[in-house]
Amino acid sequence: MTARRTVDDPTRVGYGALLRTPGAWTFLAPAFVARLPYAMLSLGIVLLVLETHGSYGTAGTVAAVSAVAQALIGPQTGRLADRHGQAAVLLPSIAVHAVSVAALIGLALGHAPAWALFLAAAPAGASVPQIGAMVRSRWVARLSDSPATLNTAFAFESVTDEFTFVIGPVLATAIAAGVSPTATLIAEAALTVAGGLAFAAQRSTAPARHPRTEGAEHVSALASPGVRLLAASFLGVGTVFGALQVSITAFAKDVGQADMNGIVYGIFAGGSMVAGVVYGLVNWRRSARQRMLACYALLLVGCSTLWAMPNLATLTVAALFCGLAIAPTLITGYTLIETLVAANAKTEAFTWLTGAIGLGLAMGSTVAGQLIDWRGASAGFTVPLAGVGLGLVALLALRHLLVAPGPASRTVARSEGRSETRSEDRGERRAGGQAAVLTPAALD
Template sequence: MTARRTVAEPTPTRVGYGTLLRTPGAWTFLVPAFAARLPYAMLSAGIVLLIQSAYGSYGTAGLVVAFAAATQALIGPQTGRLSDRYGQAAVLLPTVAVHAVSVGALLALALGHAPTWTLFVSAGVAGASVPQIGAMVRARWVTRLSDSPKTLNTAFAFESVTDEFTFAIGPVLATGIATLVSPSVSLITEAALTVIGGLAFAAQRGTAPAPHPSVPGAEQASALSSPGVRLLAGSFLGVGSVFGAMTVTVAAFARAEGQPGLNGVVYGIFAGGSMLAGVLYGMIAWRRSVRQRMLGSYTLLVLGCSTLWAMPNLTALAIAGLCCGLAIAPTLISGYTLVETLVSAGAKTEAFTWLTGAIGLGLAAGSIVAGLLVDSHGARAGFVVPVVGAGIGLVALVSLRRLLDTPAGPGRIAAQGGAKVQLAGASKG
């Protein structure tokens, strides 16, 4: 059996966000990254508004969005792997071009009332070509902070809060533009931000990780060949199902209560709880290992989700949603911290994109299943999905938690030079 390394925990030190943001070169990639990742949260809302406006069907719009999310979840890790091999700029330049063209094609097809199947093709390409900016930013933090694991933990917390913030304002921005101008302009804005932000981010080559080209004749190992990465991706499917089911079921519950206008408020409290927890997580000097923190926060997530179905009104649901949200960010931050320790420098971007893609795939599946349950059994039935999805993820994490240990000798998967290189690393965050 492979020996596991036991490392004495050092006395924790507090690392603030001020220290993080004073990292040399940080702002040069953070600003364009924010512009480039905002469209990630605008795309789904923009597609729904465009197709509903053109075809008058929320059902068709939902299916097209789910397909776009699925292609994004499946293709995203492949672009992440290419980024590790050839460099971020080499992948971003063609990716943003394809994305802009595919969004333009979707607009033309929808406005021209083309056959529905053509919408799936164009939206699928648009989803597959969404730049994986979040994963690329995390890979840059790893490069900049490789000698400071405590600061890296704060960086991952910062990124989680940024993700939550973009997902909070992205749909609002897309909806606002669609309402005030038109759904077409909403998607045009999304594509423009993707191109401008993506190109500006790609131009910051000085902070990008060095590429790890493959060695001719050697097999290139994927980050997914690590059992720990597969376990984390599976657990993130459960987290994604919570997002998807909450989006659909909260809306249905608010409508059933006769207050559909409060849907956004309740979901906003859920997302706000996650943002708050993410901010606090990055400010705490943790004594427990990152694996223990993930198991603890995931357990709290399942417990919180198990109460949703019993809430008698929207006020109670908002409080329960807040409790669920408080467990989301710590779970995600811990997962991203763990996956970074399980792969080498030549596979980190790909590993991050597998987790991000798993969330997107879980979101698509959760929204579809919750929608079917709501249609057939009422609004409360949709709250079964978060409990089951997150519950399965927790069972997998607890039963297979040893896969998250970082091997002291052979066992760490590297995707550089083509061969499976064995490296040591610490799993403490």
Template sequence: MAARRPVDDPTTSGTGYGALLRTPGSWTFLLPALAARLPYAMLSLGIVLLVHDTTGSYGLAGSVAAVAAVAQALVGPQTGRLADRYGQAAVLVPTVVVHALAVAALVLLARSGAPDWTLFLAAAPAGAAVPQVGAMVRARWVHRLGARPALLNTAFAFESVTDEFTFVVGPMLATGVATLADPSVGLAAEAALTLLGGLAFAARRDTAPVPTGPAAPGHRRASALASPGVRLLAGAFLGLGTVFGTLQVSITAFAEDAGSGGLSGLVYGLFATGSMVAGVLYGLVPWRSGARQRMVACYALLVLGCSTLWAMPNLVALTAACLFCGLAIAPTLITGYTLVESLVADGAKTEAFTWLTGAIGLGLALGSTAAGQLIDRSGPSLGFTVALAGSGLGLVALVTMRGLLAAPAPAARTVAGGGIVREQLAGAARRG
């Protein structure tokens, strides 16, 4: 059985991004993971482009994409739980195959003029089978850096920046392929990247956490969601997701209303760029404050940024406001993942990470739907109030129930070689 690298291993010395990327075996799973994660941000937009191209209806296109997003948000944590129990490869291989087949079915149904309801039937498994690679990568970092918890903050910062990168590049790829070729080709590229990248990532079993195995007869292993702190963070990330969904729809509507629809991608790209820059810098700081304090502070900064969006008079002002708002995104994500890692046992970490990722996806679907309804009724500026409402509720929950984010009292664990791994992250979370 694989064991965590001992504390005194010289190959794991140093701090910062350089030390992180020098972790033995890291590049063997990071590169295929990037290929498998890139399509994550291509699926929703690819579905919209395909369905609108074949039916002429934005309403139907948005609904089909929303079904895929909700299916992903609800089923993703269950696949994460199975990965903890039976191993990442055992779950990932069939998942990416099902995803590729479902996307192929969706393309064929849309192109053949099949009834609208059949599109929903194909979109649901396509979303449900989106591989939870981001959560699995974070679980691998926890496994590899278990003896160096201080470096986990850097690892989570690196992963959040990677997430932002995919959300900048993914939509650009989907739109570019759809424009130069055909929306069907864009979705086909998404499915191919997911399949090939997922299989390559699954093949690197040497860096994956050791599966816990099925529960003993008569015992039922608790879900990560049984932790009140995980539920609180999932609620906060739901509010964060509404910001993503609101901005995707409202920025587009605002730019089109201003007669500059082609600039909407640039505005959203600067929002994501602000988050990427903040994430890189956040990962370089040796924080002395507790993670709970940082979570509340970062989320409050996010709410402050969202509070200005609806009042922007023109596209230039909106761009500046979105850039400021984006500065709070990655730090909030990084701190949330740092906290959730300390709230659950080793055998439930992938599931815990997927609950947060799923909450973002569900919030994105809710935010885009609510913002779209407000925009249709009252104009693009009012659409931004959905982001303020969603993030505001998340902040209220964090402030009033932040005590739930205290990690349970750790028990010293003996690992191979007789060394004792200390739960330093858990102690830091309790001090927060």
């Protein structure tokens, strides 16, 4: 007889149990090494081009070209990974990345014109291995029969992403100051090659390939209206990252504490990390769609006060509260994506979200920089407010698109002892001929 799990009998899945998943560390360790450069590339490009060409505008534009190329091409590599396997895509991507970064370094040191730097920066960004999406696909392949554990896995991955965005810029800056900006990009490429090759070698944990069937038409993950909606909302999240990097730096400089900008941004990212850890431990009773709307609304509230802060101390507190909503929003978005697309498009779908963040980051930093030049540092903080505000409007208006396809119904046990059937959620499972009634937390 299959045991019933109700809202009065929650099952909590901790990080310890997650990390004891057989084979997990064989891909997590190299994945961390390969993901660390993700947060080093843009800053490394800025530092190198600034040193060789002496122009913030040129440096920022070259970095933006790299980020946009990554956002646009990354999902296509994700689609190829779904079809041909992760190793088949990783190996050529790593080779192209190493060659492109080397070319960019050589051109910058040779004081080549900006257009030549753009030509090298584009393939350098486009070939960044999509390790984060590939790791999430491996978790899906291993934990598809345990939704609660999968939710914890997505939380763990978002915390890992935040950690790399805290450590990556610090490492890039330290290498540039201690050695040279050139050494920063060399280290970025070396970590990408070493971590990427080690990750690609772990084929036993890779998800199954889904090659194109003769006569069958492959449908892109972006064909799903829900995926498009989430990608648009993640653009808004990306503007928070990009605008805060530029605006915090400008604000700290204006108040005569330029050396504090890294600490303030680190506290913002640290708040997101802590929130992500806690979020992943909670056995949520609300659906992922409801949680997405709530988390995104909290992010808007967090962004709403940044522009009005009078000094660096109050800005630090405001940035901390803004950061608390970041990781929960990302975790929930990835959770929803897993339910919206077929198995043969999951890596591509995850990559669209990652690419949307990168594109939003480039847009946010560019627009915030222009506003700062025009109206001062505080004006830059209006960019994430506008980006997240538009994202929330879209989510609220089109929230029906976030329902997983399929009319299957499930019975949800209420705390009062009654039950109701909800046709919009997937859920009824069969085990040995007996139906198991699952909670929303277990399914979402």
